[in-house]
Amino acid sequence: MPRTEFSPSIASRPTYAPLRPHGAAPALMLADAEGAEALLELAAADPAVMDRAHLIYIPAGAAHGPRLRDLGAKMYHEAPSFSAALERYRKALLDAKMGTQLYLAGTEGLIGQGLAEALAAGLPADAIQSEHRGSIARRMQCVHCKGITENVTTDPFTCSHCGLTLFVRDHFSRRLGAFQGVCVDAETPGIVPEMKEIKA
Amino acid sequence: MSALELRVAAVEPLSPLVTRFRFEHPAGAALPLFSGGAHIVVEMPDAGVLRRNAYSLISDPMDGSGYEIAVRREDAGRGGSRFMHTQVKPGDTLRVTAPINLFSLDLRAKKHVLIGGGIGITPFLAQLRQLTRLQMPFELHYAARSRAEAAGLALLPDLPQIHVHISEEGNRMDLGAILSGQPLGTHVYTCGPEGLIAAVDDTAARLGWPKGALHSEAFLSPPPGTPFTVTLKSGRTIEVGPHQSLLEALEAAEVEVNWSCRGGACGRCETGVSACHGRIEHHDHWLSDEEKAAQTKIMPCVSRFTGEMLTLDL
């Protein structure tokens, strides 16, 4: 699956450039599903990028695992979900030294959460690269109840916590790693625009 | 520019070349607090010439009872530091600006590494107090040629995080060792000669450090040069002497120009150039390389001109 091109939006909406290798610098790599293809291309551009890499992959049903493992990262680990990988990812950030490059690849939910953890760990934003691949489903925070709904594919959608009907905004929080969802019928309760599929 | 009239409360030599000055409010009022890395600009009325030099504050940022600076005497300089060393006595009154910080700590950092060369130790003396108060992890590296010249030694507290490197004693600062293995979230601050700042930048780049974690402040005083003339919009011409900056010449001619750092760093004095027949000698750290090449802007606090005619948007 090729890299996703998103249509231009407000400044807060993250954009994703293709990953570029930083040679054999120490690296932390986090990918889910189709994000594996971005790492495969990264390693094809410069195999040395794997020499000191710690790669964490969340297959989410994709079959790229064996090919990723064969790239020869110094450490390779598969996890069934982001929350299952979180403990390891946090430990890797805690142990990392300045000069470490972070590569994030896959869905916006993964990139957003990976970014939020890395920034909280002190990694400067200019040491982080991210490339979007695969599903364009969004991780949304309800601005009313603060609950997070994962894998939102329609606009509006129903908050999985408080049940409000939320409008999908392009406003993104780097701290939370989530887009903001705002009640769509606050002024006209019950009058809700037609539900559409989210576009890139 | 908001200015304060302060009394010189103490003058104390720290080394053959460096002297500490303490300023207090004449009526004992509290002075505005500041943050580590801030500087004040001191006005020096020196035999008909009004000089203004920026000095980092070295006292405790949370102590409003006075401001302290350390001044290194530059005999080859334009006279500001010589004036401070030879003319200023306890009890004198001097005008200084309120503190401004162009070199503050990034408080998002998990750890701070401070690297000071020579008199470049000064901003870190105030930052040390701030970091100690905030209980943030830090290390400080102070490099000097010889112990006799290392005025900072008298001002540094005795803490295990402070490392002194005296090159004459064979204990040179090893930047590779300092920058390797620092934990994620470390920020580095360098103050001192341009060569030291360049060496830190190079070493950090080699070790893969992102630029956003690197901060520096060069001690830039207006370089002397050959005299030149500028033309104002009105057609009036102003002569700039060899030991005068363009900003000083404009001020002496009572032409109003904004300024803050007087060292080519803050951008406040940026002035448009409407015609340039010659070459602007850009000495600032403010304009981009493209802007410098375009010769349509000049920073009068540090930059000069050679050529036939320079017309300013003033």
Ligand code: FES
């Ligand atoms: S006064 Fe700050 S750049 Fe000139």
